[in-house]
Amino acid sequence: MNSSYRARLDQLTRERGNLCVGVDPHETLVGSWGFDYDVKGLERVSRGLIEAIGDRVAVFKPQAAFFECFGAAGVQVLARVLHDIKQAGALSILDVKRGDIGSTMTAYASAYLSGRTDLSADAITLSPFLGFGSLAPAVELAHQTGRGIYVLCRTSNPEGSEVQQAVYEGRTIAQQIVDAAHETNQRSGQDAIGLVIGGTLLQLNLDLQGFSGSILVPGIGAQGGTVEGLESLFGVATRQLLPSASREVMKAGPQPEALRLAIDRLSDCP
Amino acid sequence: MNSSYRARLDQLTRERGNLCVGVDPHETLVGSWGFDYDVKGLERVSRGLIEAIGDRVAVFKPQAAFFECFGAAGVQVLARVLHDIKQAGALSILDVKRGDIGSTMTAYASAYLSGRTDLSADAITLSPFLGFGSLAPAVELAHQTGRGIYVLCRTSNPEGSEVQQAVYEGRTIAQQIVDAAHETNQRSGQDAIGLVIGGTLLQLNLDLQGFSGSILVPGIGAQGGTVEGLESLFGVATRQLLPSASREVMKAGPQPEALRLAIDRLSDCP
Numbered sequence: 001m002n003s004s005y006r007a008r009l010d011q012l013t014r015e016r017g018n019l020c021v022g023v024d025p026h027e028t029l030v031g032s033w034g035f036d037y038d039v040k041g042l043e044r045v046s047r048g049l050i051e052a053i054g055d056r057v058a059v060f061k062p063q064a065a066f067f068e069c070f071g072a073a074g075v076q077v078l079a080r081v082l083h084d085i086k087q088a089g090a091l092s093i094l095d096v097k098r099g100d101i102g103s104t105m106t107a108y109a110s111a112y113l114s115g116r117t118d119l120s121a122d123a124i125t126l127s128p129f130l131g132f133g134s135l136a137p138a139v140e141l142a143h144q145t146g147r148g149i150y151v152l153c154r155t156s157n158p159e160g161s162e163v164q165q166a167v168y169e170g171r172t173i174a175q176q177i178v179d180a181a182h183e184t185n186q187r188s189g190q191d192a193i194g195l196v197i198g199g200t201l202l203q204l205n206l207d208l209q210g211f212s213g214s215i216l217v218p219g220i221g222a223q224g225g226t227v228e229g230l231e232s233l234f235g236v237a238t239r240q241l242l243p244s245a246s247r248e249v250m251k252a253g254p255q256p257e258a259l260r261l262a263i264d265r266l267s268d269c270p
Numbered sequence: 271m272n273s274s275y276r277a278r279l280d281q282l283t284r285e286r287g288n289l290c291v292g293v294d295p296h297e298t299l300v301g302s303w304g305f306d307y308d309v310k311g312l313e314r315v316s317r318g319l320i321e322a323i324g325d326r327v328a329v330f331k332p333q334a335a336f337f338e339c340f341g342a343a344g345v346q347v348l349a350r351v352l353h354d355i356k357q358a359g360a361l362s363i364l365d366v367k368r369g370d371i372g373s374t375m376t377a378y379a380s381a382y383l384s385g386r387t388d389l390s391a392d393a394i395t396l397s398p399f400l401g402f403g404s405l406a407p408a409v410e411l412a413h414q415t416g417r418g419i420y421v422l423c424r425t426s427n428p429e430g431s432e433v434q435q436a437v438y439e440g441r442t443i444a445q446q447i448v449d450a451a452h453e454t455n456q457r458s459g460q461d462a463i464g465l466v467i468g469g470t471l472l473q474l475n476l477d478l479q480g481f482s483g484s485i486l487v488p489g490i491g492a493q494g495g496t497v498e499g500l501e502s503l504f505g506v507a508t509r510q511l512l513p514s515a516s517r518e519v520m521k522a523g524p525q526p527e528a529l530r531l532a533i534d535r536l537s538d539c540p
Contacts, residue, residue, distance in 0.1 A: 026373050065370060065377035071387035072349040076342040099397060100335060100367060101427045103296050107335035117341035127369060129399040129422055131429025152399055157371045159401025162446060166438035173436050173443075 005091075005123055005148030006191040009059070009214060010239070012091060016058040017267040018239070020093065020216065022246025023049060023062040023081060029247065033254040039070050043077045045253070047084055052256035053249075053263055054088025061093040061216075061244055062121075079118035093150060093216065094121035101134045109138040113147045123148030125196055125216070129163075132180040139184060142192045149193050150216045153177045154206060156198025165205065174206055182211050199230060199243060208236045215241050221248025221266060275361075275393055275418030276461040279329070279484060280509070282361055286328040287537045288509070290363065290486065292516025293319060293332040293351060299517065303524040309340050313347045315523070317354055322526035323519075323533055324358025331363045331486075331514055332391075349388035363420060363486065364391035371404045379408040383417045393418030395466055395486070399433075402450040409454060412462045419463050420486045423447045424476060426468025435475065444476055452481050469500060469513060478506050485511050491518025491536060 025045045027037045033048070035041030046067075050060065062085075067078035078094075085092040098108040111117055112124045123142075126135050128151055135151065142149050154164050154174040164174040171179070181193040194214035197204065208215075217230060220243040231238050245266050252262035295315045297307045303318070305311030316337075320330065332355075337348035348364075355362040368378040381387055382394045393412075396405050398421055405421065412419050424434050424444040434444040441449070451463040464484035467474065478485075487500060490513040501508050515536050522532035 024374070026377065063374055063377075065368070065374045065381065068381040068389065069377040069387065071381065071389045072342070072346040073388075074381075075345040079342045097370060097397075097399075098335070098367070099399070101425065101430075104294070104333055104335045107296065107333075107339040111335065111338040111341065111344075117339065118343075119338065119341045127367075127397050127399045129367075129369070129397045129433055130425050130427055131432045133429035133432075134427055155371065155400050157400055157404055159403035160371075162401045162403075162438050163399055163433070163436075163443055166433075166436035166443050168432050168436035173433055176432060 004146050004190045004192060005142070006214065008122070009091060009148070012058040013239070013242070016056060018058060018242055019263060019267045020059040020061050020242045020244040021049070021053065021057050021249050021263065022095075022218070022244050023060055024246040024250065025066050029250045032251060039073045039077060042067065042070055042074060043080065045250070046077065046081045048254055049250060049259065050081065050084040050088055052253070052259045054084065054090055056260060057090055057263060059091045059093055059242060060085045061095050063246075064094060064096045075119070082119065082121055091123070092121040093123045093125065093148070094119070095125045097125050097127045097152060099127035099130055099135065101130050105134060106137040109141040113138060113141045113145055115145050115147075121147070123150060123194070125150045125152065127152050128177055132177055139193065143188050143190055147192070148214065150196045150214070151177055151181055151193065153195040154197045154201065154204060156200040156219055160198075172205070178206055178208060178211055181213055185213050197234070199233070201233070204233060208234060211236060212240070216244060217241055218244045221245040274416050274460045274462060275412070276484065278392070279361060279418070282328040283509070283512070286326060288328060288512055289533060289537045290329040290331050290512045290514035291319070291323065291327050291519050291533065292365070292488070292514050293330055294516040294520065295336050299520045302521060309343045309347060312337065312340055312344060313350065315520070316347065316351045318524055319520060319529065320351065320354040320358055322523070322529045324354065324360055326530060327360055327533060329361045329363055329512060330355045331365050331516075333516075334364060334366045345389070352389065352391055361393070362391040363393045363395065363418070364389070365395045367395050367397045367422060369397035369400055369405065371400050375404060376407040379411040383408060383411045383415055385415050385417075391417070393420060393464070395420045395422065397422050398447055402447055409463065413458050413460055417462070418484065420466045420484070421447055421451055421463065423465040424467045424471065424474060426470040426489055442475065448476055448478060448481055451483055455483050467504070469503070471503070474503060478504060481506065482510070486514060487511055488514045491515040
């Protein structure tokens with residue numbers, strides 16, 4: 001790859017709009033497309049989605065859990081979906097929320113950010129329960145290979161606050177993550193480190209000033225968030241926001257035209 | 271399965287001792303066994319380990335990252351390793367550190383705790399960055415299927431404290447996890463919820479009194495923890511502790527006799 005993740009993201013969202021479409025083929029959705037909920041149905045729905053709208057969407061976010069729940073065969077389907085996304089000229093953010101330490105973290109980085117495996121994506125989500133610093137092997141590899149990372153920061157589920165709003169040395173965990181991501185981006189000059197921040201919160205309780213990385217915002221559409229509400233909630237340049245919708249798009253399938261209409265409806269992005 | 275995870279664990283550790291052997295086939299180890307670091311080498315080393323000591327060890331802990339780093343083909347090897355562990359009459363704790371919310375968490379639970387996929391294990395590790403409550407779908411399924419969960423609580427890497435020792439409403443995150451796991455175990459009567467607590471910390475800063483679940487303690491051997499030091503560090507009944515060693519065992523391979531001697535050396539458990 002010739003450019004950094006952030007440069008590719010910026011170019012593609014300028015061309016195609018900044019909606020990220022989640023690939024979350026759960027049981028109800030697979031059923032609503034008229035398929036049995038088995039490995040074949042999983043493959044038909046997730047690859048059918050990319051086939052229908054892959055050339056119109058800048059970023060797809062496959063959710064690993066919905067593939068892993070079919071075991072090793074499901075993970076093979078995930079590899080094919082990642083390939084399809086690439087073929088369609090779109091970017092992939094693989095939502096894996098991995099997080100570990102040392103050589104284990106290095107192995108996760110290698111799995112998803114090296115470009116040498118069939119599970120490599122353009123970016124992945126990571127979970128910082130072992131501390132932001134524990135993610136260093138992934139940060140390093142992302143910088144080397146021109147890929148991106150989205151670190152969980154502030155989620156909109158009610159139980160999330162018990163962890164993310166806890167305070168260590170005068171700062172909340174969520175603010176710590178923002179600050180550490182910001183410092184890393186400043187140092188590297190690549191803006192490879194993004195954040196995951198829920199779009200349905202009433203208040204973020206976060207200082208995002210100066211943060212120049214990408215912010216992935218799940219929960220648009222079916223989960224109640226609106227694209228219009230994001231600008232005032234986040235208070236950052238709207239070009240940094242990557243609102244993500246899944247059910248709202250996928251439930252419109254399987255007809256390609258209906259899927260395209262669904263993304264057009266959601267694509268009036270901030 | 272006829273009994274709860276905890277009942278099976280107790281019976282098996284009484285018979286075979288309470289050492290948990292980590293299956294961490296990283297590059298150096300695969301090389302030291304005389305194999306190339308590829309999918310075939312991965313399979314030879316990880317399955318060779320189970321073949322050599324599977325009938326003498328109560329619990330194996332395969333680390334998912336070392337399989338995922340070979341892509342979908344690596345995950346297929348992981349499925350075979352889990353099968354081998356079962357055939358050897360041992361238990362598996364699959365170290366995946368997953369954590370998500372809602373239907374995504376349900377999908378992860380289904381992947382690893384349903385018994386219906388080739389990635390199902392006897393227990394898994396989970397990460398509570400989205401709050402202990404977000405893990406509920408996995409807790410529920412573990413109770414239904416007689417499986418176990420180990421929730422990350424206090425890790426020994428230096429950056430871990432920034433999150434785990436942060437305070438929310440008067441309690442550290444780590445203590446919150448202990449208390450929530452304890453309450454869940456009390457309510458269910460199954461003791462299916464265990465904790466992951468590092469074995470190389472000088473001080474835990476945790477109140478484990480009354481906690482009756484299993485405690486997985488990584489870092490024995492190569493990482494500097496000693497089995498002898500655990501009793502005083504944890505201050506709980508030693509039968510609850512499941513010390514885990516990986517490199518210290520695996521580096522003794524590939525000769526079966528040398529692997530057996532390595533576990534005998536480590537098995538003088540508290």
